[in-house]
Amino acid sequence: MTSRNVGCVDPSGNLDRLFCPRSVAVIGASDTVGSIGGKAFSNLVAGDYAGPVYPVNARAPQVAGHRAYPNVREVPGPVDLAVVSVPLPHVISTVEDCAAIGVGGIVMLSAGFAESGAEGKRLQQRLKQTVHDAGIRLCGPNCAGFANADLGVRANFATHPLPSSPSGAALATQSGGLAGFGLPAAAHRGTPIGWWISTGNEVDVTVSAALRYLVELASVTVLLGFLESLPDPDTFVAAALRATELAKPLIVLQGARSDLGARAAESHTAAIAGSTVVFGEVCRQYGVISVRSLEEMLDVALAFQADRRLEGAGVGILTASGGTGVMMADAAAEAELTVPVLPASLQNELAVLIPTPFYGSTHNPVDMTGSVSRRPESFAEVLGEMARSPDLDALSPVLFHASPVFVQGLLGVYRGTDKPMAVLATVTPPELMDARVPCFPDPWRAMRALGALYSHARAVASASPTWPHRVDRARQARARAILAGRAGPMADERQALDLLSAYGIGVVEEILATTADEAVAAFAEIGGAVALKVRADQLGHKSDLGGVVLNVSSAGAVRAAYAQIMSAARRSLDGFAVRGVAIQPMVAASLELAIGVVRDPAFGAVVFTGLGGVLIEIVRARVGLRPPFGPPSAHRALARLLDGRLTGSPRGLDPRQQAALAQAMCAVGELALELPEIVSLDVNPLVFRDGRLCALDALVVVDGEVAGGNRGATADARAQGRTS
C-alpha cells in the first residue's frame, strides 16, 4: 500500500511519508503505565493501520506483545514515519539515527523545548537544524501527534478513544490537549473528526501547512483549524484559496485573541499572536469562516457535514410553540436569513393537514400549537409539504417530542429532500445523529449554523491579483519623499503627502511661507479660511507644540498665527530645522475618512480604511485587506464597514466616492508592497473635496534599516522571533 492509493497529495513538500506512512516505528514505546511512548504505541496498534509497526525500546525485548528493537537502526524494514518520545538528552541522537536509515517523517511527542526556557530554545534550534539537514519532515515537538482516518494511522498519545470511521471533518491545531478536549466534544456533538494533526511548537510543519495538506484529501470535506499563532500567512492564504476552489469550508478559531490568551499561549507553545482584528479581516478577505468558540466551530461543522449547501436565505420554521417560533424567527433575522410568508395556496394545504380546532399560524413560522398532539403524523406531513415548497431554501423544525412518530417522520422528510435542515431539539435523538441530521439545542445556534451555510455559499475568495510592481514608481516615491537613508520616524507631513501623490492619491495643496508677509499673500491667493502648519524635519505632535493654527479667516489673524507658530517653534523646536509655515486651505467635510497601513506580526502589510478625524480612535470603524488586492475586494470590504451603512446609507458615500476610495485602497496596498521600509502609514483625515479624494494630513513611520535597501529584513526578523 502506498499513500497515493488513498489520494494523499503534497502540494507544499514531501509530507506524504510523514502523514501517509507505509511503515511506522515508535521510538520510546514501552509497557510502562503512563508512558507517552507506550500510549502512542498502544494507540497505533489499536487502530486499523495495516502497515508494519516497530516498537523501539533500548532495553525491553518486547512491547505490548510485539518484538521490540533497541535502536531504530535495527528495524528490519524501511521506516516512513518515526513517532518519537524520548528523554530530552536523547532527542538529537534519535533524529540522527532516523536520518541514518532514511526515515521520511518524525512525530516528536517529547516536550521541554522552546516552551520551557532558554535551554529548551537551544535544543529546539538544534532539532530544527538536524531535521533540515537530514531532509526529514517533522511534526512537533511538544505535540500530541496526528491521526490519519484514511489509513487508520494513530500516531499520537491521545487519551480518548478515537473515531474509527473516516469522517468528513479534519482538525489542525498546535495544541495536542485541544485535540484531546475537542475530539470527544466533536464526537458528542455529532461531528466526529477523523483526520487531525497537532503541530506543537512547529519546528517544521505548521497548522497552515497541515490545512494546506488536508484540503487536498478527498475524504476531508470540512476543515477545522485552531490557530494560536500564524508564522506562515502565505500558506494559510493558499489553504484558504484552495478550500474555496474545492468548495470545502475552512472554519478557524483564533486562539490567543486577547492579551490574556496571548500570555497563556506564550507559555504554551512559545507563540506570538498577530492582531485579532487583522486575523478576522483576512479571514473575510479569503472566504474563511472565523468562529469565536469551540462550540460554534462544531455547530457550523455539523451543518456543513450534512453536505447540503444553502443557496437562498428563506427558512421554513415549523413549531408547536408560538414563543419558540418567535425565538427562531428572531434568530433567523440575526443570522441574516429570512422567514418568508408562505404562499396562500401552500397555507391552505397545510391548514388541511393540521387537526382542528386550530388557532395557530400557517404563515411561517408554521405554529401547529397543541393541535399537533391530536394527530402526531400531521407533523411530518406538514414538514413534508414545506420541504416541497420552492419558496423555502432550508427547514428548521422544532422537535418537541422524541417519540418515534416525530423522529421517524422527520427523518423521512429529511431523506426525501436535499434542502439543509437545522432541527431544534433539547437532546439529539440517536437516530438523527446517526443519520447526520444537524440538531441544535438552541434557536440561535441552529440559525447561526444555517447562516454560516448561506454566507459561505455567497463568499467570494478572490485569488490575489497580479501585482504590477512598478520599480520606477517606487524609485520616484523614494526620491520625492526622501525615504532613502532616513532613520526613525518620518514626521514631515509634506513628504508623507508627496508619497501619496506619487501613488495617485489627491492631497491638499499648500504654499510655504517663510515670512509673515508671504503667509498673508498665500492666504489671499488661496481665498477663504486657511490652516497654518509649521514645517520642520522629524517633528511629531506639531499640534501639541503650538505648531498648527486652524480655521484662520482674515489677514490680521494670519499674521498673528504666523507669529505664534514661529514663537512656538523658537521655544520648542530647538534642534529641528524649521523650514517655514505651510498655508493650506481649510477643507470642510461632513464625513472624514482615514486610510492606513499596519505591519501585522502574522500577516505583514494590511491596509485599513474607515472613519477618520478624531473618530478614528473613538468609533474604531474600519476594514482591512492584505495586499495585493484589486478593486472588487476593496469594494466588498467597504460594503462591510459599519454594517454596510457607509456605502448603503443616503448620508454615506455615493458610488463614485466608493470607487475613488476603493482605488485609493488598492494604491496604498501597492505602496505598502513596493516600499517595505514604511512601517506604518496613517492618512487622516481623508475627505472628498469637490467630488475628489483629498488627503489633508498624513503620518509615515519609516524603518531606517529597511530603507537602507535590505527589503523585508525586519519582517523576516519578526517572523524568526515568533517560532523561536
Add this chain to the structure above:
Amino acid sequence: MTSRNVGCVDPSGNLDRLFCPRSVAVIGASDTVGSIGGKAFSNLVAGDYAGPVYPVNARAPQVAGHRAYPNVREVPGPVDLAVVSVPLPHVISTVEDCAAIGVGGIVMLSAGFAESGAEGKRLQQRLKQTVHDAGIRLCGPNCAGFANADLGVRANFATHPLPSSPSGAALATQSGGLAGFGLPAAAHRGTPIGWWISTGNEVDVTVSAALRYLVELASVTVLLGFLESLPDPDTFVAAALRATELAKPLIVLQGARSDLGARAAESHTAAIAGSTVVFGEVCRQYGVISVRSLEEMLDVALAFQADRRLEGAGVGILTASGGTGVMMADAAAEAELTVPVLPASLQNELAVLIPTPFYGSTHNPVDMTGSVSRRPESFAEVLGEMARSPDLDALSPVLFHASPVFVQGLLGVYRGTDKPMAVLATVTPPELMDARVPCFPDPWRAMRALGALYSHARAVASASPTWPHRVDRARQARARAILAGRAGPMADERQALDLLSAYGIGVVEEILATTADEAVAAFAEIGGAVALKVRADQLGHKSDLGGVVLNVSSAGAVRAAYAQIMSAARRSLDGFAVRGVAIQPMVAASLELAIGVVRDPAFGAVVFTGLGGVLIEIVRARVGLRPPFGPPSAHRALARLLDGRLTGSPRGLDPRQQAALAQAMCAVGELALELPEIVSLDVNPLVFRDGRLCALDALVVVDGEVAGGNRGATADARAQGRTS
C-alpha cells in the same frame, strides 16, 4: 393551609388566590384522550398539591376517578382557583358561574381569542370586562397555565413531566409552548424550573406582573422572563428594582426582537413589540440581565443557581491542555474578567504538587499537561490550592476525564470553598449536576456565565429619582415654543432651539434678517464665517429646498446667499410664511453629538444620546435612558457609549464635558415628561463651543391632540392597541 404560610405576597393586587390557591376546580376536566382540560386535571392530581380539587364536567359523573360536578356552582366547598378549558361559546357563562360562587382567580387555557381574528378580539374584550367586573384575577386566555413549586400546584396542561422539587429558578412567559420547550431544556441543563407562569394573551396578568409576584417569593432566587411584548413597563421596572433590592438576578430574553420575530409574535399572542434597542437600554438602566438566546438564559441561570456571588474579576483556570487554556483565557477576556498571574509563592506550591517531568505552566492558566495522568489526585490538590488563594475570585477547571478521582476531587474542592466555579466539561457528570456545580461544554459559555455573575454584582439599579415636575417651566416652554394648539410637525428650528433653552440647554445664537443689508450687517456683527437659514413656519427639509447656505465668509457671499435663499423660498415655499433669514455663526467642532427623545411603544419616552452629524445614521452609536433619571444614571450611560471610548479616550469628552452632557440628558428627560405632546425631539448637531454645550440644530415633532391638553392620551391609546 393559607398562601401566607409559604410566604406568598401580592404587592400589586390580589394574586394570591390565583397563584397560591387553597382549592382548585378544573372546569372542562374529562377523561377524553388529548383533551386539554383532561390533561390539566391529570397534571394537577399527579402533583403534590394537598388542597381539595374539583373536576367540573357537564356530563361525566367522574373524572380520573374523582367525583365530578356538572357546574362549578355545584362544587361543595369554596374555590380559590378555577382552571378553565371550555369551548369558546361557554367561556363567558363559565366565568359568570365562577363569579357567582366567589372564585378568586381563573386560569383560562382556552384559545381562539385575539390571536385568531376580529370575532376572537370581541370575545376577549367581553372576557376582560367580565372578570374586571367580578373582581376575578385572570391568567390567560391562550396560555398553558402555571406551576407553583411551593404548594405543588400544577394548574397547566404542560406535556412534559414537571420537576417536583421546588427550585430556585422561576420563569414567566406569555408563551405556553415556550414553557413546554424551555422546561425540559432547563432540567436537562441542570437548572430545573419550579415556579412558572404562562400569561398567554394577558387580558389581566402580564409577564411583568408575574415577575413582580415571583420576585417576592422566598423560594425563588433566580427570575427568568421571556417577553414578546411589554404592555406594562412600570410593572416591569418595579419588578427589576425589587429584584435588585433583594439581590435576585432577573434574566430576560426579549422575543419578537426582529421584524420577523415580531410578525411571528403578532400571529401568536397578538402582541406588538417595542424597540429592541430601547429594551436593551432599559434593562441596563435597571440592572436587568438581558440575554439573546434561551441557552444563554439557562447558562446564566445555572451560574446564579449555585448561589455564589462573584465580587472580583480574577478567574483561576486549571487545564491539562494548553490550547484549551488559551481558549479559556480568551473567553475570560471577552467576558471582561481577568486571569491574574499567580504569586510566585503559590506557583511554587503548585509546582510541588504536579508530577514531573513537567513542561506546563503554573502562571494561570495553570496547565498541568499530560503530567496530571501520572498522579490524578494532583488535579484536586492543585485546584484546592487555587481555591485557597486570595488572588482568585472564581475557579474554572477543565474536566478532561469523568473518572471518579477527577469528579469527586473537584466536588470536594467545590464543597470546601464559597468561590463560584464554572467547570468546562463536554458532558456534565451526574454527580456535579446533582450538586449544582455549574458545568459548561464550551469555554465561552463558561466565562460568559461567570461574567454575568460579576457584572450583576457591580450593577447599580438606581431607583428613579424624584422628578421635579415644574409646571411653570413647562408652561413657559409651551409659550416660547408655541406648542399649544399646534397640529402636525413643528419644524421651525428656532422654536425647537427655544424649547431647549427653556430647559437650560445652550443653543446657537442668531440674528434674523429680512433684507440683504440686514444680513450683511449681521455677518459683520457676528464676525467670521456664518450660516444662513430660511425661517418659515411648518417647513421641514429646508436644506433640500435650498433654504440653507453654510460656511459663508464674505459680505458679498452673504448677499448672494441671502438672494439665493429668498429666491428658493419664492419658488418652493408657497403657502409657508417666510419670516426672514437667520444668520448664525459657523461653529467648528471635531466631535458632533446628538441628543433626542423617542416614544417607544413599550416604554414610552426614552432619551437617547450619541454621536451626531451625518454619523448619527452611519455609526448609530447611542445610549438610552428612560426618564426620570439623575446625573449618575446619565454618567453610567455615557460611559457605555462606544465601549467607553467617548468618555475614556483622550480624543473623547473630558470630565467637564461629560458632566455638561449628563446634565443636558437629565434636562431633556424632564422635558419629555413635562411636555407629553412632544412625540420626538432630535438635537443634532450638539457641540462643545468654548467649553459649553451648544445645540446647532433641532427638530421637534408635536402631536396636536396631546398638545390640546389631553396629556398622555396618545400613549394610552397605543397601550390599548397593543393588547387588543
